[in-house]
Each structure stands twice: as structure tokens, then as C-alpha cells.
Amino acid sequence: MMSANKNNLYPQKSVKKEKSSIKSQIARNPLYYSWRRFCSNRGAVFSGSLLLIIVSMALFAPLITPTSYEEQKFLTENLAFPSAQHWMGVDDLGRDFYTRIVYGARVSLSIGFVAAAFSVLIGLPLGAMAGFFGGPADWIIMRIIEIFSVVPPLLVALLLAALAGGGFISIVFIAALFGWVQVCLLVRAQVMAFRSKEFIRAAQALGGTPAYVLFRHLIPNSISPVIVGFVQAIPLAMMLEAGLSFLGVGIAPPLPSWGQMINIGINFMFFYWHLALFPTLALALTVLSTTLFGDGLRDALDPTLRG
Amino acid sequence: MIGYIIQRLLSILLTFGVVSILLFMMMHAMPGGPFDATEMPLSGAAKATIMAQYGLDQPLYVQYFKYMQGVFQLDFGIPYQSPGETVLELLGRAWVPSLILGGAGVLIGAPIGIGLGLLAALNRNTWVDYLASSIATLGLTIPVFVTSMALILVFSVWLNWLPASGWGEPRKWILPIVAYATIPMATYARYTRSAILDTLNKPFVMVLRAKGLSERKVIFKHVLRNSAIPMVTVFLPMFIGTATGSIFVEAMFRIPGLGAYFVSSIVTKDYPLEMALILMITVMFCFAYFLADIAYAILNPRIRLKEGTSK
Numbered sequence: 001m002m003s004a005n006k007n008n009l010y011p012q013k014s015v016k017k018e019k020s021s022i023k024s025q026i027a028r029n030p031l032y033y034s035w036r037r038f039c040s041n042r043g044a045v046f047s048g049s050l051l052l053i054i055v056s057m058a059l060f061a062p063l064i065t066p067t068s069y070e071e072q073k074f075l076t077e078n079l080a081f082p083s084a085q086h087w088m089g090v091d092d093l094g095r096d097f098y099t100r101i102v103y104g105a106r107v108s109l110s111i112g113f114v115a116a117a118f119s120v121l122i123g124l125p126l127g128a129m130a131g132f133f134g135g136p137a138d139w140i141i142m143r144i145i146e147i148f149s150v151v152p153p154l155l156v157a158l159l160l161a162a163l164a165g166g167g168f169i170s171i172v173f174i175a176a177l178f179g180w181v182q183v184c185l186l187v188r189a190q191v192m193a194f195r196s197k198e199f200i201r202a203a204q205a206l207g208g209t210p211a212y213v214l215f216r217h218l219i220p221n222s223i224s225p226v227i228v229g230f231v232q233a234i235p236l237a238m239m240l241e242a243g244l245s246f247l248g249v250g251i252a253p254p255l256p257s258w259g260q261m262i263n264i265g266i267n268f269m270f271f272y273w274h275l276a277l278f279p280t281l282a283l284a285l286t287v288l289s290t291t292l293f294g295d296g297l298r299d300a301l302d303p304t305l306r307g
Numbered sequence: 308m309i310g311y312i313i314q315r316l317l318s319i320l321l322t323f324g325v326v327s328i329l330l331f332m333m334m335h336a337m338p339g340g341p342f343d344a345t346e347m348p349l350s351g352a353a354k355a356t357i358m359a360q361y362g363l364d365q366p367l368y369v370q371y372f373k374y375m376q377g378v379f380q381l382d383f384g385i386p387y388q389s390p391g392e393t394v395l396e397l398l399g400r401a402w403v404p405s406l407i408l409g410g411a412g413v414l415i416g417a418p419i420g421i422g423l424g425l426l427a428a429l430n431r432n433t434w435v436d437y438l439a440s441s442i443a444t445l446g447l448t449i450p451v452f453v454t455s456m457a458l459i460l461v462f463s464v465w466l467n468w469l470p471a472s473g474w475g476e477p478r479k480w481i482l483p484i485v486a487y488a489t490i491p492m493a494t495y496a497r498y499t500r501s502a503i504l505d506t507l508n509k510p511f512v513m514v515l516r517a518k519g520l521s522e523r524k525v526i527f528k529h530v531l532r533n534s535a536i537p538m539v540t541v542f543l544p545m546f547i548g549t550a551t552g553s554i555f556v557e558a559m560f561r562i563p564g565l566g567a568y569f570v571s572s573i574v575t576k577d578y579p580l581e582m583a584l585i586l587m588i589t590v591m592f593c594f595a596y597f598l599a600d601i602a603y604a605i606l607n608p609r610i611r612l613k614e615g616t617s618k
Contacts (some may be wrong), residue, residue, distance in 0.1 A: 143321075146318075146322065147322055147325060147326060149592075149596075150322055150326070150589050150592040150593050150596065151326055151585070151589050151592075152585065152588050152589070152592070154554065154569075155569060155584070155585050155588065156330075156585075158569065158570065158573050159330070159333055159334065159573055159581075159585075160333070162337060162573045162574060163333060163336060163337045235448060239450050242450055243450060243452070243555065246452055246555065246558070247554070247555075247558065247570055248570070249570075249573075249574070259452075262452065262453070262456060265456070266456070266459075266559065269456075269459065269460060269464055269471075270463075270464055270471075273460060273464060276456055276459075276460060277460060280453050280456045280457060280460075283450065283453055284449050284453050284457075287448050287449060287450070288444075288445070288448050288449065291444065291447075291448040292444070295444075
């Protein structure tokens with residue numbers, strides 16, 4: 001029964017099923033319907049699986065790679081082309097390039113996830129405050145967001161990266177600094193939409209303090225925009241990291257970053273194309289699958305947010 | 308309307324002030340100064356003389372007010388990295404390739420994007436829509452230096468059709484412009500698709516169809532015109548975006564444009580150039596959004612009416 005239900009993901013197929021299950025209609029968790037919607041989106045499922053593979057590659061990097069990312073074990077085979085022994089060749093400093101790419105996923109994904117978490121950490125309270133209190137609080141927060149929308153983010157990121165000396169932590173903070181705006185706007189819109197709903201009025205009439213209403217009702221109701229904001233902040237942070245590393249102010253060697261590898265790859269691309277091709281592919285695939293997964297999640301959790 | 312314009316102008320001035328102070332503080336908070344070379348360091352006395360000459364020995368707030376005073380007289384100072392010219396002259400020289408690259412990119416990319424979006428919206432949920440939407444998603448998500456790398460690998464390294472870098476002759480312009488055009492193309496494709504779908508769902512379209520107007524007339528005379536409003540408003544900010552968006556393309560294709568100066572001014576702590584670049588782009592963005600809002604109000608009578616009745 002359960003497996004039959006699970007296979008029943010596409011709407012065309014489910015028509016027959018629904019007919020027979022009318023009498024046994026059970027009240028289900030809204031998340032169940034979200035899950036069904038997500039599964040019916042083939043692109044999202046595919047990119048989600050791809051993302052899962054990339055994440056597990058990053059997690060189990062030491063188990064699936066022959067050396068560590070900074071070991072110059074193959075100096076005699078410098079710049080060797082891809083082969084059975086070195087799946088993606090050897091780089092200019094005698095390091096196994098496949099290993100570097102896999103560890104690059106670690107850097108890229110961890111920056112993406114941590115920065116997105118910080119974006120939510122900043123954006124959620126500010127958005128909830130702006131949406132709930134309105135008035136001067138809203139005005140001030142919106143003016144701050146306006147400043148973020150007119151300063152060119154890349155330039156300020158460059159400036160901040162140079163100021164903080166690059167490195168993992170400073171990139172995470174720079175990415176969060178620009179990532180929170182979207183989360184804040186999403187949460188603000190949701191809280192504003194719910195603020196005057198009946199159940200909020202009822203809670204207030206029963207003597208609920210602003211803090212109670214906010215934490216008990218409004219923030220739990222903003223969970224889908226928060227998830228959506230979180231997932232959409234990940235590829236942005238990854239792109240920012242790759243961009244900064246590409247320009248030479250991001251992750252410092254020997255820690256591998258795809259942006260940094262692309263920058264080095266340009267110098268070799270006419271003869272040793274693998275040094276340019278593989279980081280390009282890895283970055284493109286990861287950013288793309290994260291974005292599509294995020295879009296799928298958004299459509300599944302809250303179809304009204306679709307842009 | 309006039310009250311609104313004045314309010315917006317004041318708000319721009321406030322943003323400008325806040326941004327300039329923050330930037331100035333951030334720039335000077337960076338450890339080291341413009342004349343702290345590690346190789347061949349200057350002697351203490353020589354460095355002090357140069358610092359005094361550029362006014363860097365004064366307290367920060369004096370430096371700030373002096374610089375801002377200059378800015379309002381369109382004097383952005385002298386770049387430390389090429390003291391033979393003023394910042395304005397340097398920008399005027401370096402802006403040309405960036406402007407050609409960005410301008411051509413937008414002018415080529417935007418119409419293609421509008422076409423794609425239109426096709427996608429009119430053939431909703433068919434393979435045409437999926438193809439066009441996929442192209443738009445690819446263009447929006449894949450960083451432009453990755454696109455550039457792919458183009459170089461295919462067209463210069465493997466097919467050997469076009470040069471991979473440089474700027475001298477128009478043949479060398481093709482790849483960078485194509486690489487850059489993917490951004491406006493993707494942005495416009497997405498905007499156009501959602502704007503047209505939005506309009507198609509409006510009741511007036513149903514009325515037009517019900518009264519028997521041909522589909523061609525419905526689309527080209529009514530739907531397109533009504534969808535144009537959001538599309539016009541993204542154009543100016545996107546055009547300004549070319550100024551910073553081209554950094555990566557210029558770095559990839561080794562183009563002697565503005566992009567290189569963004570990075571070098573920050574790394575070498577070339578304060579006047581850095582301030583000038585960021586302030587100019589901020590101001591242009593502010594005005595682009597401002598003009599976009601005005602254009603929106605002019606194009607959309609409903610907004611204007613609301614303004615009129617509320618004030």
C-alpha cells in the first residue's frame with residue numbers, strides 16, 4: 001500500500017488512485033502535500049538527487065579520494081591529462097585534480113550552507129520586526145535594505161574581503177551580509193499578510209503579548225518563506241565565494257576553491273584544458289542544481305511565492 | 308508628483324551620505340596604506356612627505372570632508388597608481404571598453420531575452436516554454452565567468468574560430484559581448500515571461516477575445532503594451548549594472564576596461580579612485596531606480612491617479 005502510494009507521484013497516474021481512496025480520506029500534514037508537489041516536479045527531484053550526491057561527495061571526501069588536497073604526490077606527472085589513475089588529471093603543482101575538485105565541493109557547499117544559515121539568523125528577526133511592528137521599525141529596516149540595493153554588492157564584497165583578508169569566515173560573513181535581505185523581505189511580506197488575520201486578532205484579544213503572538217503564531221507561520229529564503233541564499237553565497245576567489249581575494253591556497261581553480265585554469269587552457277574544464281563544470285552543476293532544488297522547494301512549500 | 312520627486316531626491320542624498328561615510332571608514336580601516344610597499348620600502352621621511360602631499364596625515368574626518376567637497380565640484384582627486392592624470396581622466400579612458408561591452412551586451416541580450424520570454428509565455432507548458440525557461444535559468448544561475456570559460460574553451464581552444472582574449476580589433480569583441488549578453492538575456496526572458504503570463508490572466512484579455520479580436524491583435528496590440536511596464540523599469544538599473552557586471556568578463560578576456568581598476572584600486576588602497584568608482588556607481592544606481600519609478604508612474608496611469616488622490 002505504502003509503496004504503491006509512493007510510486008503514485010504524477011498527477012495523471014494518481015487520478016485512478018484518488019477515485020478509490022475517497023472514502024478513506026485521512027487528514028494529512030500539509031508537509032505531505034508539499035512533498036507530493038515536490039516529487040511531481042521532475043527537474044527539482046533530479047537536481048535534488050544531484051545535490052545529494054555532491055553533498056555526500058563533500059562529506060566523504062577523505063574516503064573517496066586517493067590523497068589529501070594539498071599533497072604534491074605526483075610532481076613527476078605535472079599537468080598530466082585525465083587517465084584511469086587520475087580521473088581529472090594532475091594540476092600544475094603535482095596534485096591529483098579529482099581530489100582538489102572534491103575538496104572544492106566541501107569549501108563551496110559549507111560556505112553556501114553556513115552563509116545561508118547566518119542570512120536566516122539576521123533576516124528572520126528583522127523581517128518579523130519590520131512586518132509586525134510596522135511604522136518606524138519598518139521604515140528603518142527598509143531604508144537599510146534600500147542602501148543594500150544601491151551599493152554594488154560585488155564592489156563592497158571585494159572591499160570587505162580585502163579588509164578581512166579573505167579566508168573562510170570572512171567570506172561567510174560577507175555572503176550573509178548580502179544574503180539576509182531576501183530572507184528579510186520574504187518574512188516581512190508573510191508576517192504583514194498574517195498580521196491582520198482573524199487568528200492573530202483572536203490571540204491578541206485573548207491577551208497575547210506582541211512577543212507571544214510573534215513567536216507562537218507569526219514566526220511558525222513564516223516557516224515556508226524562511227526555508228525558501230535559506231535554500232535560495234545557498235547558491236548566491238556559493239557564487240559570491242567563487243567570484244571573489246576567482247578575482248584572487250577569496251579562499252587562499254592551498255585550500256581548494258573552484259573559482260580559484262578557474263582563475264588558474266585560464267593560464268593553462270590552451271594546452272591543459274582539464275584544469276579549466278573540470279572546475280567550470282563542477283561550479284556550474286552545483287550552482288544550477290542548488291538553484292533548481294530551491295525553486296522546486298519554493299513551489300512545493302508555497303506556490304504563491306512563485307516569481 | 309513634485310512632492311514625491313523632492314522626497315526621493317532627499318532620500319538619494321541621504322543614501323549617498325551614508326554610503327560615502329561607510330565606505331570611507333571601511334577603506335581606511337584596512338590595515339596598511341597606499342605607500343607601504345613591501346619590496347623597496349620608502350624611507351620614513353619620504354613616506355611622510357608623500358603622505359602629507361596627498362593629505363593623508365590629517366585626521367580622517369578632515370580627509371573625508373575635503374574629499375566630499377571635491378566630489379561636489381566634480382574633482383575626484385588623483386589616482387595613486389597613475390599620478391599623471393586625474394581620476395576623471397582615468398575613468399574616461401577605461402570606461403570606453405566597459406561601455407562598449409556592457410552596452411552591446413544589453414542591446415543584444417535584451418531583445419533576445421524579450422523574444423524568448425514572449426515565446427515561452429505564448430507556448431506555456433510546451434517544450435518551447437521549457438527550453439526557453441531552461442535557457443533563462445542557466446543564464447541567471449551560472450556565473451558569467453563560467454559562461455565565458457565555456458565559450459573560450461569551445462570557440463577558441465577547440466574550434467579555434469575566435470581569439471580568446473584582447474580587445475584591439477572588433478573580432479575580439481564577439482566572445483566577451485556574447486558572454487556578457489547572457490545576463491540581460493536571461494533576466495529579460497524571465498521578466499517578460501512572467502509579465503506576459505500575468506497580463507494574459509487579466510479579465511480584459513478575456514473580454515478582447517470574447518468580442519472576437521484576432522489572437523494576433525490581442526497579443527501585439529494589448530497584451531504586449533500592458534506587459535511593457537515592468538520591463539521598462541528594469542532596463543535602466545540593468546544598464547548601470549553593466550558597470551560592475553563586466554568585471555568578470557573583463558578579467559576572463561583580459562580587456563583593459565574599468566573592471567581591472569575595481570580590483571587594483573582596492574588591493575593597492577588607491578583611496579581616491581576607489582571612492583570615485585563606488586560613489587559614481589551608487590549614484591547612478593540611485594538615479595536609475597529613481598528614473599525607473601518616474602517612468603513607471605508615467606507609463607502606468609493607475610499609479611499616477613493614486614498619487615494624485617492621496618496627496
